[in-house]
Amino acid sequence: MLRPDLPDLAAFAAVARHRSFRKAAIELGLSASALSHAIRGLEERLGVRLLNRTTRSVTPTEAGDRLLARLEPAFRDIAGAVEEIDQFRHRPAGSLKITASIPAAALILAPMVARFLAAYPEIRLEVSVTSALIDIVAGGFDAGVRLGEQLERDMVAVRFGGEQRLVVVAAPAYLAGRPPPRTPRDLTEHACIGYRFPSGVVYAWEFEKDGRELTVSPEGPLIVNDQRLLIQAVLDGAGLGFVFEGMITAEMADGRLVPLLQDWSPPFPGFFLYYPRQRQMPAALRAFVDFIRADNLAVSRR
Secondary structure, three states, X not given: OOOOOHHHHHHHHHHHHHOOHHHHHHHHOOOHHHHHHHHHXXXXXXXXXXXXXXXXXXXXXXXXXXXXXXXXXXXXXXXXXXXXXXXXXXXXXXXXXXXXXXHXXXXXXXXXXXXXXXXXXXXXXXXXXXXXXXXXXXXXXXXXXXXHHHOOOOEEEEEXXXXXXXXXEEOHHHHXXXXXXXXHHHHHHOOEOEEEOOOOOEOOEEEEXXXXXXXXXXXXXXEEOOHHXXXXXXXXXXXXEEEEHHHHHHHHHOOOOEEEOHHHOOOEOOEEEEEEOOOOOOHHHXXXXXXXXXXXXXXXXX
């Protein structure tokens, strides 16, 4: 016996339910002759007569009744499944997987995660925090958060959060008895705590003032690969650090850290949410993009 096609089974169910080829044809958008041909083909493949036909009526045979009784709940289940999927277009749901750097997670994601989940309770958000530059497609991520200069050209990028600023800071204990740096070149006379990226490169401190750019390679007794450890080492007086201002707001406010070379540290555009170009964006990702765009607009109006 050849396996029947789902459309032919749906055609039979419509005819048996309506007991009419004409009414079933209207429901399915087919001609009565095409529908009759489909039913004959189904009966031939099954080797069983399913419908009794006269010039005045169409009724299921015993085999047809039994088949209809099994098909009707199955088709209702299928319709329900399709309806649930259709809700994804109107009510965002499902999983959303994002990768972000430590500063991006701390400064941008952390303050808005609870608000986003409250607005979209049917979305399950997963955030992977890493300093590595991740291939989001190969890694199975829907999107990532990076600084603008780190974005790949074939990605769609959406500004995420406001401007950021990197600042040189020191603990008062470190500065005691030492002249503070007046220009970036003075940093060569200080213990500067380095930060190593997962690629192995130690970040070179970048400065700008009045269109003039300077880069300083940090020299000191300590190199770390964790922003939180770097900040703690600076607080403990191990040396100078170059960190995101937003990550040390409280420490600067209460005097535990002293900002230096502020006139050499202008703000820059900051972070971007990025994701691959795609014809059908997942509903959860679309909701997230719309959410941060609304946030950006609210910030710009303040």
